[in-house]
Amino acid sequence: MKVFHKTLKYSVVLLLTLSSSIAFAGGGGDNHDKKGNPIDTKEEINAYIKHHLQDSHDFTFYTNGETGTHYGFPLPVILWDEGLKMFMSSKFHHGETVAEADGNYYKLYHGKIYRTDAEGTINYDEHHHPTNVKPLDFSITKSVVGMLLAGLLMILGFSALARGYKKGPIPTGFSRVLEPLVIYVRDEIARPNIGEKKYRKFMSFLLTVFFFIWIANLLGLTPLGFNITGQIAVTVCLALFTAVIYLTNGSKDFWAHTLWMPGVPVILRPILAIIELVGFVLIKPFSLLVRLFANITAGHFVVMSLIALMITMKDAFGAVGSTGMSLVLSLFITLIELLVAFLQAFIFTMLSSLFIGMAVEEHDHH
């Protein structure tokens, strides 16, 4: 009965929250910018969240809305446009000015770099897409910095763990956290799925991918504002690694079962071969990459929306009430996100080892 009462209480609070957020969604209309134009708060929050979910060419911690100054540091821009062009992203001034490099002019437009003339004109087609030339972009963006940081943390942590074993069998310090995780990946993920004989070969990949995804997810929860595994390019790459590994390590039995399934009527075999091939080459990597990407994106979106509650609900609950509510809700969701960060790393490693296990398995011939 007590539980029921609690549930009822929470549902009433939730209902009130929802209804008032609908009622006051347009409540920010009485704000004005410096020129006197009304600011749509909801629109601005949406743009802010969208900007966060994207990769960026500079590292901004904080923007002063009144003076328009950005606090942060620029990152190197590396372009391939008939020759290597390198400059710091501070030349863009956050997309407000045109950057000049070796006689070419570049402009940042919605997070992408376009080649323009000296005035920075961007031409559009009828769908309002820019028609300017896009140079190949190899820049060290924010997500690349995050990945390098994750790699550095992994190198530091695991070289300390390896050095510890030279002194004695019991790790000390932070290595005590890492050792159980390594053993967990080996005993709970790799061994049961790949098999006792062959799991050692794939341990290095599974451990790397597990700790990389986990650390990248955790970096996304820090106030630095990384969104590494929420970039689809990153997850595509990770899924491609898995796909290439299980396709190149496939045993003779695996290919025989995939391409010419024994035990079914001959007419069905080519159809089954197509289904199996599409499954292994396209669908399995696709589900791997979409799962990680969508989970992390959705998580960031929810956290930022709950933080934005303190602005959108200010009219309804007052500054203290809305801030308190958004604090409690975002704390709660952030705790769930901590679990999701681990769970997604676990799932990715688990499914990778499952697919590898399917590919390397050798069947007993009767």
Added chain:
Amino acid sequence: MYNLIGAGLIVIGGGIGLGQIGGKAMEGIARQPEAAGKIQTAMIIIGALLEGLAFGALILGQG
């Protein structure tokens, strides 16, 4: 508008699936508590496969 309805349908379907998986896993654990670890792992894997399906549908609906 239509893709919002589609998203709702996807979430309903995913919810039913997750409920089935979770409920059956609970029953299994209650019946054989010593197999809880194995059941949990299998439950998470099936849950993740379902999640991939639902997210795939959601992303296709976006495009």
